Amino acid sequence: MSDSVIGGPHEGGAARSDDGVPGPGQNGGIPRGPAQAAPRPPIAHAVRDAVMAALVSVVLFVPLVGLRTDVSPGSGLIIRTRWADVAILVGLVFVGRLVLNLWQDQRPARRAPTARRTETLRRIGTFVAPLLLGFAIVLPFLPGTSRYVLDLGILVLTYVMLGWGLNIVVGLAGLLDLGYVAFYAVGAYAYALLSTNFGLSFWICLPLAGIMAAFWGVILGFPVLRLRGDYLAIVTLAFGEIIRVVLINWVSLTGGPNGISGIPRPSFFGLNFTAGGGPGSFADFFGLEPSPTHRVVFLYYLILVLALLTNWVTLRLRRQPLGRAWEALREDEIACRALGINVTNTKLTAFAIGAMFGGFAGAFFATRQAFVSPESFTFIESAIILAIVVLGGLGSQLGVALAALVMIGGFEAFRDLEEYRMLVFGGAMVAIMVWRPRGLVSTRTPSIALGKRRAISGDLVGEGQG
C-alpha cells in the first residue's frame, strides 16, 4: 500500500531519498537497512512485525474502544466493556500488517517499466477525459438514472468545479490556501442576500457573486502575499474561520446560525420550474408533462456548464502569459522577480480568479439548496476541496475531476456505513497519500511545444513556497 513507485521513480521521494531517511516506497514498516544487509527469513520477520503492531494496537484500543463511557441514567458516567470489539480490531491489525509485510517481501523489484507505463497512462488519460465528459453529458438521459444519481452527479460536479477553482491557486500558482471555502461562502451568501433582498434573478446574481468573491479574494490575498508556505496556509485557514464566525454572529444580515431560507430557484431564460407546471413554466413552454425532475436535470446541466467554464478558462489561461507566470511563480519566485514579473499582481490574480470560481459555485449551491447557513462552510469543506486537488495531482484538471469522483462518489457509496463513513473517508485520504504522494495524475503537460508535447514527470515540477 505504501508503494509510491508505481508511477515511476520520479514519484515523490525516490529521487530525494538521499536525505538520509527512507523515501516512500521503500518503507512500509520493515526497516530497510538490516533487511538488505542480511536477509532474514521473511516470514518470521513479517510475523514478528505484525505481532508488534498487534501489541501496540492492544494498548491503543483497550481504553478507547474497550471501555465505552456512557452517561448513566442517574448522573455521571458509567463504563461498558467491549472486549470482543477490541479483539476483532487487534486481529484485523495483525492480519492486515502481516499481509502487507508479506506482500511487500514478495514483490519483485519494480521501477523498470516506468517510462513505458507513464506513456501508457498518458495515452489512457487522453481517452479518459473525453469519455468522462461524454458520460457526464448523457447521464441524465441514460436509462436507470434516478433522481438520486442526478443529485449525486450535481454534488460531484460542484466539487469538481471547486477543485478546479482551487487548482488555479494551489496547483498552478503554488499558493497553499486552506480557507477556500470562504469564497464559496461569499458566493452563496452574495446570491442569497441579493436575491432575497432585492429580488435579483439568478443570472444577474451569478456574475455578481463571482465578482464579490474575487473582490474578497483580493482583499484577503493582499495582506498575506508576503507569507510563505505553511504560514500562508494557516492564515488562509484563519480567514476562512473568521468569515464563518462573522456569518454566525452577524444575525441581522445573515440570519446567524439559522441561515437564509427561501432563496429563489434559477429560471431557464425566464421559464420557471414550478412543480405544478402552469403558464410561463418550463414544462408549459415546451409542452412537457410537469415534473420535478426537470429542475434537477436543469441544475445538473447548469453546474456541468459552470464546471466546464472553469476548466476552459483554466486551460486557456495556462497557455497565456498569466498562466505561465503562475506556474513560474510556483517553480521559483525569485527568478520571476528577476525577470520583471510583478509577483504581487500575479499572485493576486490567481487568488481572485480562483475565488471567483468559488463564488460561482457558491451561488449555484445557494440556488440548488434554496437555503444557506454557516454550517455548510466549515473548515472540513476547505480540507476536502484541498484534498481533492492534492489527491488528483496538483495542476492536473483530469486528476482533480477523477479525485472528486472518487472521493465524493466514494463517500456516497459508503452511505450505509453511516457513522463510519467519515472514518473511512479520512482513512482513504491517508492511504491515497501514502500510496501516491503526488496524486493520481502527477505529470505536467507543457503549455507549448515546438515539436510534440511530452508530459513532464512530477518530481521536476515545483510545489511552490506559498
Next chain:
Amino acid sequence: MSAPILQVRELVMRFGGLTAVNHVSFEAARGDITAVIGPNGAGKTTVFNLITGFYTPSAGEIILHGREGERGLHATPGHRIARAGVARTFQNIRLFGGMTVLENLLVAQHNRLQAATGFGVAAILGLGGYRAAERAAIERAKHWLEATRLMDRADDPAGALPYGAQRRLEIARAMCTDPVLLCLDEPAAGLNPRESEELAALIRLIRDGGCSILLIEHDMGVVMNISDHIVVLDHGKKIADGTPGQIREDEAVIAAYLGTGDEDEEPAPAVAGAA
C-alpha cells in the same frame, strides 16, 4: 572609456552590524564586459543583489543609463528593474525546472506578452494581436536557443538538462527579457574548461549584439580572457579598478588574493598563472 551604462556611487549595504558593501563606486561602460572580482566574502554577490533590486541599499546610488534615459535603480522596486533593462542569472541556478526550455524563455517575455493580451481577455478568446505577439516571442526564443545550442532540447523540462546546459539556458532566459545590461553571477562555476571556453564565446557574442555585461567570476582564466574592465572588491571595499593588464600588476590585488593579512583566503593561482 565610452559612456557608462551603469554608475555605482558610494554604495553601502549593512546587514545588522555587518557592513557587506562599504562605499563602493564604479562604472560599467556601454558595450563593455565589466567583471567584478574579489576573494570569497568580498561583497560581490551583495553588489549584484543591490543592482538587481533584491536588496535595497543602506546608502548610495545606482544609476542605469537605459533606453529611457537615466534611472536610479536604488529606488526602483525589484520587478521594475528587469523592465528597465537589467537581467541577471543566479549563482545557484534558478530555472523553472518543471517547465520546458521553451516555456522558460516565454516566461521571460512575460511583460511584453501580457501587454499584448489586453488584460487576458483577447488572449483567452484567441484574438489575432496576441497570436502575432506570441509568434514573435517564439521567434525570439528560437534565436536564443540557437545561440545557446539548446534548440534540440526546447521541449525538454529545464530541470532535466545537464548542468552546463542549465547555465546556458539561464543566460538565454535572461537575454529574452531584452536587457541593456546583463548581470552574470559566476556563470562559469562548475563548468569544465571546454564549456568555459564556449561560455566566453557566448558572452562575447552577447556583447557584440549590443548588450553590456557585468560579470562576477571566480575563474580568473575566463575573467582575464574576456573582460574589458575589472573592478576588484575585498572586504566590502573597492581596492582596484582597471583593465585586465592593470589589475594583473596591482599590488593591492595580489595582496588580497595571496593573503598578506590575517585571513586565510583562497589563494589565487589563477592570477599568477594569468600573469
Next chain:
Amino acid sequence: MAYALQQLINGVALGMIYGLIAVGYTMVYGIIGMINFAHGDIFMVGAFISLISFVLIAMGGWAAGPGAILLVLLVSMAVTALYGWSVERVAYRPLRGSFRLAPLISAIGMSIVLQNYVQVAQGARVKPIESLVTGSLELWHGNGFAVSISTMQAMIIVVTLLVLAVFTWLVTRTPLGRAMRACEQDRKMAGLLGIDTDRTISVTFVIGAALASVAGTMYLLRYGVIDFYIGFLAGVKAFTAAVLGGIGSLPGAVLGGLLIGLIETFWSAYFSVQYKDVATFAILVITLIFMPTGLLGRAEVEKV
C-alpha cells in the same frame, strides 16, 4: 482592576493549556517542517483517555485525590504518546522526504480519522465529569469583588510549569535533546553523523503527544465536559500560539499560548464572547503580516 486581575488569572490558566499543545506543534514543525494537523485531535484523545481513567478510578472506589490525578496523568500520557507514535508511523513516516503537501493532506486525513474514531468508539454526546478539584483561594478582596484563584487553576499552572521544566531539561540537557536539535538543524547531516533520525522524529511525536495529553487532562478537569470535536478549535488556537511565538521556538510556543489565552479571556470579558475566535485569528494574521517570524522565531534570510 480586580476584574482585570481575575481575568489575568483565568487567561494564564487557559494559556498554559494552549501552550502545552503548541509545544507539540512547534517541535514537529521544527524537526520535519510540517503542520501536524492531527495534533489537536491527539489532545482530544488525551482528554478522553483521562476521562476514561477517572471513571475507572471512581468505579474502583478510589477517592479522587492528588494521587489519583497523578496516576491518570501518567496513564494518559503513556497511552496518548503511543497514539502520537502510531500516527507518525502510519501516516507520516512513509511520506518522509516527499512532496510537501502530501504529509499535510495525510495529517488532515488523520485528524478526520481520529475525530471520527473517537466519535464511533465513545459516542457523539458530550461527556461530563464531576469536578474533582474544588475550592479556591481568595487572593484579594476589594470594591465588592474578590479576586480568587481556584485550586484547579493553580494546579493547571503548577503542573504545566513542572511538565515544561522536565521537558526543557529533556531537550537541552540530554543526548536525546541534542539529537532532536541536530535533526532540526540539518536532518541529512545528523543522519550522516550517526543519529537515528527516524527514531528521533518518533520521539518528538511521542513527547508532543504526551504534552498534549497533559493539556487534555487539564482541559477535562477545568471544563468538566469534553466531546470528540474539542481538538479542532484547540488545535487551531494552539497552532496560532505556536506561530505567534515563532514557530520552531519552544519558549515561543509557551509564550504564544499564554498570549492567546490572555487575548481570548480579555476579549471575552471586555468585548464580545461571540467574536473571541475572530480576535485570536485577527491577532494571528496581524502578527504574521508585520512580524512573519513570530515573537521569538529566527528570521529566515532570503538567499538569492
